[in-house]
Amino acid sequence: MSLQFTKRMSVSLLLMIVMVMLAACGAPAATTPAAAPTSAAAEPTVAAEPTTEAAATEAAPDAAATEAPAEPTEAAESTAESAATAAPAEAAATAAPAEAAATTAPAAGSAADDSVFTYALAGTFDKLDPNATTFSRVGRVALHIVDPLVWQSEPGVYEAGLATEWSANADATEYTFKLREDVTFHDGTPFNAEAVKFTFDRIVDPETKAQTAFSLLGPYKETQVINDYEIKVVFNSSFAPFYNSLSTSYLAPVSPTSFERVGAADWGITEVVGTGPYKLESFTPDSEIVLIRNEDYNWGPAFANATGPSKLSKIVWKIIAEPSTRIATLESGETNFVEEVPEIDFSRIQENPDFTSISVPQPGSGHSLMMNQQLPPMDDLAVRRAIQLASDKEGMIATIWNGIGEPGCGPITHATYGFDEATCSMYPYNVEEANKTLEEAGWVDSDGDGIREKDGTKLTIGHYYRAEAAVSSQMADYMKADLAKIGIEVELNGLSQSGYFDAVRAGKHHTQNWWDTGTDPDVVRILLYSKNAGGGTNRNNYINEEMDKMIDDAAGESDPAKRVELYAAIQKKVMDDALMVFYNDPMSLYAHTNKLENPIMYLGGNYPYFYGASLSE
């Protein structure tokens, strides 16, 4: 019996070992899935109705929010750079400023080396389709696969991209472009007027369900093909921000031939064909993207100080959602460039002589608090002002962001074009003043429970946030403590992503957080425009005709000086009415190996660009 047992034991042990080995062998797998396009089509039931509403793209589908820095507002990972005059490449590079600017040494010609460059992306995304995505990460990667019609080398300064000449009519409703005639897509088909028309038309097609790109096209009407290399883009109303829109990768032309061959369902998964310095070699969703150099490339932007094909022969983008791991891969040499460096690790990286750390003030809207004006007591100006005064921004930044960032002043961050200092002094941290404001408005604590009342109603507000997002939870806790000091009770409702969206879209919230990137002051539209209220991105549910007009006027103004004035007035009104609390104007934090030369921080630092960059030995 003993013998029999031993036999059986060894058989089962052997089986187990075989299983383990089998599993080990079958492991790596995973390349680009080759899926047959099915008919996800069906007739478009909705006419393309581009609204003038700007970039309101909150990244609902951003599942990566679980690990990523993840505000409930998550808009930042998705948002359109709404309009004209992007902030520049002038990054506040803490270690090597020169590298962040677009002005470094030329690195003669294209001494194409064979260096593989690895970039650590902070989270996943839906599809590698710049014309349809909601994720700015896709825009970041895609910038290397496609070329925009125009480049923006400095705020409001445009350089030739795929377009060589451009002009607009006086009221900015018609734009004419002459296109380069020597450009081919990666699939060998020629780049021409039809390709541009195809790209724009696809973006507004409801079937595409485009997000960022759709917003960037504004009141798009149509593209007219004048001849093979000349187009006219027509808008339903004035659209001054169009050049800024064009300078992103979201509106960049893609190959119609490739799209039609692959089909809508798999485009952006198995294939992406543009004209850029890199071709897509493989894309493993949620894992990595491999780009290889386009050897025919000869139409790069002038500010990159390079000609011909890119120097880095291969760029591997690895998705590493866990922040600690991401930074560890830089330190271990597995990656060369890391985005979203955790604040807590930033100073350590700064001190390390092997790395260059870059901190770029983010343009857009900072980490902030939206207050639902339709739900009492948030309709009470005194309550909103008291909350402003009681918010300890410095303390919050020190605690939550490890001191990185700057106390917010108004609806656009310090780094955004049109920012006005005037609002910074309006609400200094002052608990006494906050208490006094509430007393005067009739909010008193008569029963001594520490919570104020007025007409029998307790001053209790419901704050909604995404519980899985660490930053959101921390902000919620901090706010609760701040407001307890002035007799406001905060009920914390931490929910999952979908539960959160359900609640705030229905307007159940008194308060919620917000954060958004975007290079144009038109981002105020996302926060405050009436049409974005009632379930949209204006979760302040702020409906005010005067504000709507101010926003429209500012967006339609083509004179830069006047435009700045108009935005100053908007910022003042936002703070006079105490519509939102702006806690922190954050920094984009990057780090890379010192061996990397000449990376460009394109469009306000949101888009690191590696055409023209190289790795030294």
Add this chain to the structure above:
Amino acid sequence: MLRYIGNRLILAIPTVLIVTILVFLMLQFIPGDPAEIFLGENRSTPELLAKVRTDMGLDRPLYVQYTSYMWNVLQGDFGRSLNNNRQVSTEILNRLPSTIQLTFAALAIAIVLGFSLGIISALKHNTWIDSLAMFVALLGVSMPVFWLSLLLIFLFSVRLNWLPAIGQGGIQRLIMPAFALGMLSASTLARLVRSSMLDVLNQDYIRTARAKGLIGRTVVIRHALRNALIPAVTVLGLQFGQLLSGAVITETIFSRLGIGKLYVDAILNKDFTTVQGITLIIAVSYVLINLIVDVSYAVIDPRVSYE
């Protein structure tokens, strides 16, 4: 025995079906509309929303959604993700090998480490070796997987530069995640094996075996361990589930492409097709593992018979 296995396999079918129905119903209770999640904010007009809902098939009654999904699955079509339109079968097949590899490697580590620690500390009962082994086991139980993972990365990738921190493929990329994942199970197992070994070693038949003059090793392996094995194997079957859920964390930290992370993301996005696809896979493998455990009772203990 074969008949027993056959019966169990037939019984597995309703089990798996019930699991998928339950998961399907649970998804309905999670707040949020997949169509709205998919669309985001920007273009969420009622018309477009209605169109997306139709495209996704969400406008049909629940039972139709479920049955048509299962019908397609029976024909081998797992559908496309509601959230990103990728083929669910491709997504799962791309990730499954990596998760299986990780889970089994962790299981192997748990078995080897758990049994050796357990047996050694039982044999050296009340010595410093016993204390040390149990201290290690205590550490393993107390350390959260994510923390142990980060420590491993810090030591072996950043400081020593011996092992790559991320990705899959090759034993090098497997060691750290498997160890991090297997440590908890190993520790649980070690404590269990130790106590049941101690139990068995005090039995009369062990004294008899020794009295017969059998050498130590034979007594331990053939007489003691074999009897101590039953509770350990039971726990091992249950550990499998724990390993699968632990894989979510390890896969995230070590940036491995795996089922776990896909599952969590799909649930958060209410991506019904992806969730169901993975649920099916997990349910089936769980049923199989537990069948293997039950069958192994008969192998280990001749008193158990399924004839």
